[in-house]
């Protein structure tokens with residue numbers, strides 16, 4: 001029986017493919033490549049003069065000192081003034097604040113990233129609360145929708161069906177060799193905005209800029225990738241500015257084979273320890289990809305696992321405000337896809353570990369509503385596999401308000417991707433049933449949030465503990481200011497990624513996600529609780545990420561999945577010292 005490529009392990013596929021298999025053992029994959037393999041003619045050169053100023057990794061603009069200008073043939077290419085990086089930062093922040101349209105800020109920041117990488121990251125690190133909504137949700141969503149129109153300089157790697165059979169060669173076109181993290185999307189479920197095809201590239205680019213700014217991973221170790229297998233978005237297919245393949249999406253075996261070639265090429269090119277983060281795939285592929293590659297690659301699905309870890313962290317922290325254990329709660333989700341079932345599963349696992357009850361039992365405290373109503377046992381046969389564990393005994397319930405009234409949840413979580421679905425009636429019912437209802441409107445971007453912060457606070461008369469996927473401004477209600485927290489996986493993936501990299505992890509396990517949740521929850525202080533927060537503010541995110549990284553690394557060592565030996569004595573210090581600093585370097 002001949003196996004299809006998708007069923008074969010990577011090694012077998014590589015052996016079967018001329019030009020992508022065998023013989024590679026050195027770090028560049030060139031010296032021992034067989035004669036029929038294509039290799040890249042690498043050149044190492046020292047940038048100077050005009051080319052130095054055009055290289056975003058080394059450019060410092062007006063901050064080149066007179067000595068550097070002299071030594072590197074820059075004299076005359078810059079006006080005479082020498083500015084410090086701090087002054088450059090102040091000037092750019094001043095300029096950014098002049099833009100009233102968020103997308104203008106986004107393009108200005110992307111231009112900066114392309115022009116002067118260290119200055120870009122300095123801005124992001126020092127002004128994280130102000131700039132996160134620009135490089136990330138919500139503005140990145142609009143940027144993806146308009147990516148074709150605003151497209152100037154390509155960022156990241158585009159791998160389309162045209163490159164079938166030669167993905168390894170495409171990977172070798174990327175100029176950096178020491179890649180540690182890849183964020184990859186196929187653009188089919190971009191935030192709550194649906195299929196944006198090749199224009200989903202804004203998401204891997206944005207996520208990786210957070211890997212660097214929030215988690216301290218070197219920018220040169222980060223690789224954003226968009227897999228273009230077509231799009232079913234008619235508007236894009238008819239858009240003359242669309243940047244992707246103008247064909248409908250490949251599915252089934254063709255899709256599986258293409259993704260398999262990609263995963264094999266990644267491992268062959270970058271080795272066992274490169275972290276591949278799946279991002280914004282549609283759920284009909286996301287769960288299968290995760291389960292297929294989690295035993296052979298270092299893979300992580302941010303929407304399923306990262307979201308689960310951040311929400312669990314908020315719930316652990318909230319125990320202190322609510323005076324209840326996780327097992328005391330009843331959870332109801334609107335949305336039973338990647339985020340919803342991912343979160344539900346991690347909560348059930350955590351309760352099971354805390355109480356010793358079997359996971360089949362702990363799942364019974366968790367209920368989900370999808371587009372057809374409450375998930376109940378009579379629907380089981382027709383449910384997708386990831387919904388089936390949640391099909392509990394109950395009579396059918398058609399909609400969310402019916403489910404709230406029937407289940408009486410203490411925690412309501414929105415993962416539907418549909419805005420304004422937590423109606424006044426739903427939120428008021430939560431407030432009637434609970435002294436302090438916990439309401440998380442996780443869908444992104446802001447337009448898709450299940451309710452706004454203002455709605456949550458006013459409809460519960462200020463009693464809600466509220467968090468959202470995209471940020472909301474503080475809300476004044478009855479003379480009091482409420483600070484809504486941002487429940488977003490960006491609290492987790494940068495620190496988790498750093499922990500995996502610094503320990504040399506070879507696989508991701510649920511226990512590492514639990515460790516990340518505990519570490520994040522531990523950083524919520526009494527002062528944060530007093531302000532109604534169940535997440536710490538982003539201002540301190542680098543320290544938060546270092547603590548998460550240390551906990552994840554410790555768990556990786558405990559599980560015997562770490563390859564970076566010996567284990568550092570102080571993992572927090574090790575994490576801090578591993579972090580990229582965007583401060584300019586002095587050139588000899």
Ligand SMILES: NC(=O)C1=CN([C@@H]2O[C@H](COP(=O)(O)OP(=O)(O)OC[C@H]3O[C@@H](n4cnc5c(N)ncnc54)[C@H](OP(=O)(O)O)[C@@H]3O)[C@@H](O)[C@H]2O)C=CC1
Pocket residue numbers: 189190191192193282283302303304307310334335336337338339340369370371372414415416417418421442443444445448468469470487488489490
């Ligand atoms: N804050 C964060 O960190 C994160 C937020 N998200 C956000 O969560 C949202 C969902 O993502 P994801 O889970 O990956 O998406 P999926 O497509 O996997 O799941 C969406 C779910 O919502 C259900 N749904 C859709 N419309 C309705 C409706 N009108 N009423 C009830 N249920 C509905 C779908 O039902 P059916 O199955 O019947 O079609 C499906 O179960 C997105 O907006 C995303 O941006 C995602 C990850 C992280």
Ligand SMILES: CC(=O)C(=O)O
Pocket residue numbers: 137190191192280302303443444469488489490
């Ligand atoms: C935050 C995120 O990963 C999402 O909305 O898809």
Ligand SMILES: [Mg+2]
Pocket residue numbers: 191279280302303
């Ligand atoms: Mg996502």
